[in-house]
Structure formats: C-alpha cells, structure tokens
Amino acid sequence: MMDLAAAETPAVEFPEVCEPFVVPLARSLLPAGPLPGRDRFLDRGEYLFREGSPKAALHRLESGILCVTSRRADGPPNVVEMIFPGTLMGLGFLERHIDSAMAVVACRLTEYPLDAAAKLCEDSPEASERQAVLTEREFAARRQEIVPETPSRPVQRVAAFLSAMYHMNRHEGRNPADIAEFLKTGDVAAFLNLEVEDLAAALAELKDRGFVDRAGHGGLVILQPGELERLSGSA
Secondary structure: OOOHHHOOOOOOOOOHHHHHHOOOOOHHHOOOOOOOOEEEEEOOOOEEEOOOOEOOOEEEEEEOOEEEEEOOOOOOOEEEEEEOOOOEEOOOOOOEOOOEEEEOOOEEEEEEOHHHHHHHHHHOHHHHHHHHHHHHHHHHHHHHHHOOOOOOOHHHHHHHHHHHHHHHHHHOOOOOOEEHHHOOHHHHHHHOOOOHHHHHHHHHHHHHOOOEEEOOOOOEEEOOHHHHHHHHOOO
C-alpha cells in the first residue's frame, strides 16, 4: 500500500490576482465556539495539512481561504473544494488526511483538540453536516484502498472494511466493536466487489482466527481490531 505520508505533494500555484480576495471575517461574526481553542496563522502557500499526514487537531477557519486538493497519478493536484471562514477542518473518521489543505491567502484559524469533535458537532449543525460529508468522502477513499486495481485476497478486503467500520463507529460516538446487523450481505459483497460466497468464506475465516464473532442481534462484534488492521495491510 502506498505510504501517503512519505510521498511528495506537488505544489499548487495561484496567480497574484488571488491576493485581493482575502476574506477577513471577524471572529464575532462566526458561531461562538463552545470550547476554548488557540490561534494558528498560515502564510499564503503554507499547508495546514498534507495528504497522508496524521490528524493532529481540528481547525476552524476564521479568516482567509484554504484550497483542498487531492493527488492525481499524473498532472497537477485535483482541487476538491475551497474552504471559507466558519468551516471546521479535520473531521471524518480516518486517522490520516486523505487530502491536502493550503492557504490561498494569509489565514487565521482556531485550533481544537481532536476529542472536541463530538462537542463541536453537537453545538453546530454545519459542523455536524460536514462531519457526515467528510465521513462519506473518507469511506469512499478507504474503499479505493480496500478494492485495489490488482486483486487481493477476499479476507483482506473484508478485514479492511470491518476496520474502517470500527474507526467510523468510534469517531461517531458508537460502540466501535459493534457492527449492527452487518448491513446487508449482498450490499457488502457488491461494495467489496466480491461474490456473496467469498464474503461468507472470508467472515468464517476471520471468526476462526478469533478476530470477529457473531453478535446476538444478528450483526458482528469485532474482537481484535488491531489484528484486522494488520491483516488488511493498513496498520
């Protein structure tokens, strides 16, 4: 699996015409933060985070503009979105960033600890909605890793899927080990590009290894999340 943290990210160049479009929005005009944070400043062209780097904190943009990009196999980075004041960055469920965020102009941000996500989303409908959007985006990115262009063993795909579900449950405040109802078998098989029989065989192997077990509600319980990650190759 590609080590995103070690890969170089091509620079994104912005013309000088961007400079007049600074959006200096006063903190008092933004929703009041329920938790104390500390100020962080970025110069133009400085990265808030890079694709593949660990998520170390949450950041709310107070003034300026950020450009979120993702790497392409060929050519310049793909522009995913432009971030304006009031937006919370660093949400989602994965432990590493799937995109890069660079300051288009000088930016001021408020930094919060990662464990403040639940409280910030509870107090802000916009942050809660963004959490849902980023979770979906990260799950799609995780799927690309789970179902690579080259074939991998079905049990590795299923282990990666369950590992992703574990982390998503944890970040959304649910019991991470409880995979309720295990969704619909056919849907999971289609998601992983597997035959239903291959999915069943992979689950049986994971159960035999003691990594998962059947739960009373008809779903699964994850017994060894670390072993699932190692098997999937993401640890």
